[in-house]
Amino acid sequence: MNMVFQINGRDVGIEVSDSELLLDTLRHIGFSSVREGCGVGACGSCTVLVDGKSVSSCLVLTSRCNGSSILTSEGLADDDPVVSQFIKNGAAQCGYCIPGFVMMVSELLSENPIPTEQEIYNHLEGNICRCGSYPEIVQAAMDASKAKQTSKLTC
Amino acid sequence: MRPNVFRPQSLQEACSLLEEHEEALVYGGGTALQILLKQGILVGSSFIDISGIPGLAEISFTDDFLRVGPMVTLRRMERSEEIRELFSLASSAYAKVANPRVRNTATVGGNIAHGDYRLDPPVALLVLGASVELTSRNSIRKVPLEEFFVDFQVTDISAGEIVTAVEIPRSIHIVGSSFVKLSSLSANDWPSASAAVGLMENDNGVHTLRLALGALAATPVMATVDIRNLNLDQTLEASLSKAMELMDPIADVRGSVKYKLRLGRVAVEEAIRSAWKEVPNGR
Helix, strand or coil, X not given: CEEEEEECCEEEEEECCCCCEHHHHHHHXXXXXXXXXXXXXXXXXXXEEECCEEEEHHHCEHHHHCCCEEECHHHCCCCCHHHHHHHHCCCCCCXXXXXXXXXXXXXXXXXXXXXXXXXXXXXXXXXXXXXCCHHHHHHHHXXXXXXXXXHHHHC | CCCEEECCCCHHHHHHHHHHCCCCEEECCCHHHXXXXXXXXXXXXXEEEHHHCCCCCCXXXXXXXXXXXXXXXXXXXXXXXXXXXXXXXXXXXXXXXXXXHHHHHCEHHHHHHHCCCCCCHHHHHHHCCCEEEEECCCCEEEEEHHHHEEECCEECCCCCCEEEEEEEECCCCEEEEEEEEECCCCCCXXXXXXXXXXXXXXXXXXXXXXXXXXXXXXXXXXXXXXXXXXXXXXXXXXHHHHHHHHCCCCCECCECHHHHHHHHHHHHHHHHHHHHHHCCCCC
């Protein structure tokens, strides 16, 4: 079918087959931050936001996203507080899983701007980092929450 | 073979398609179906994508029921303020399914229709006395959840029927409740045992304990226990003995029969102790 959706704020019109998954569509167009890990929704490497909600793009039919707005980590600003705090905290080793973590933290902070450490753990429970950068990732999420609060106050 | 996807725009159209294409599966959120496709368990199926049908993603309250449309996502059940307030047992069970991304995608209707014996939501919904509305081209019927799960991976849904709502009655007055999920692999994996408990009260105090178990038999199962005049220890004893009658676990990678029986007892006891704490003034 022919469909139109927004990717990182840009309208994109494409033709997709009935069985095409969002992960494959996005990678084919060139969004290589969206990565396949487990392929069954359990690892979080392919996380993107569809209309502001996190999904595993390996389980979502592209055709279902007709008219939707997709955000991948390429769509975040260079000075995005989540990205900045991941860099500051060195919250990556090989980095394969990190775009997924960044998108999950972005979703969390939009729903719950000042999460507790436990709430961060709960929200990231389905993201796996095989390098084990979890302490740095959780610290980055907490620092991003603080940075966002500070920038709100100074605006 | 490439799946064929139909995209009906009305319930009537969807029901007619289901009747015409007996092999077709209703596509809700697709989280279970996509995994089954990748595993090669589903091959060449056609799907009826019901996401384009208006009105199927609504949560509404009537005087008698909470009515949840089949396309409401699990995460909305977890986060809805109204549901948290009125049916906290349901919110807490929906919050335990997989991870937030799966809960943003998976739907209430698909979850029930999947019929797996290890699912979290049905365990809470059984305690809450929920029923399932099934619609076909010529009829609408309501099935109490207790009768909905027929056997291992088998539900009461007949050919041509679609889950069109899950309803939770407002008449069952639960004063304390708890859902406990115990997993042997990772925390967000399928459980080895789960239990939901609801304590029912009338003017004479707490009189009945509603108990449901997940992952401990071929289907989710439930029972009621008369606990009039029983203290906590007596309630635990009566409920555990009832739970032992319900449990008939299937051995798998998540544990042996003996292990699951043991975890089942732990889940029941934890759920009762935690529900008990919610009852105002103890007994």
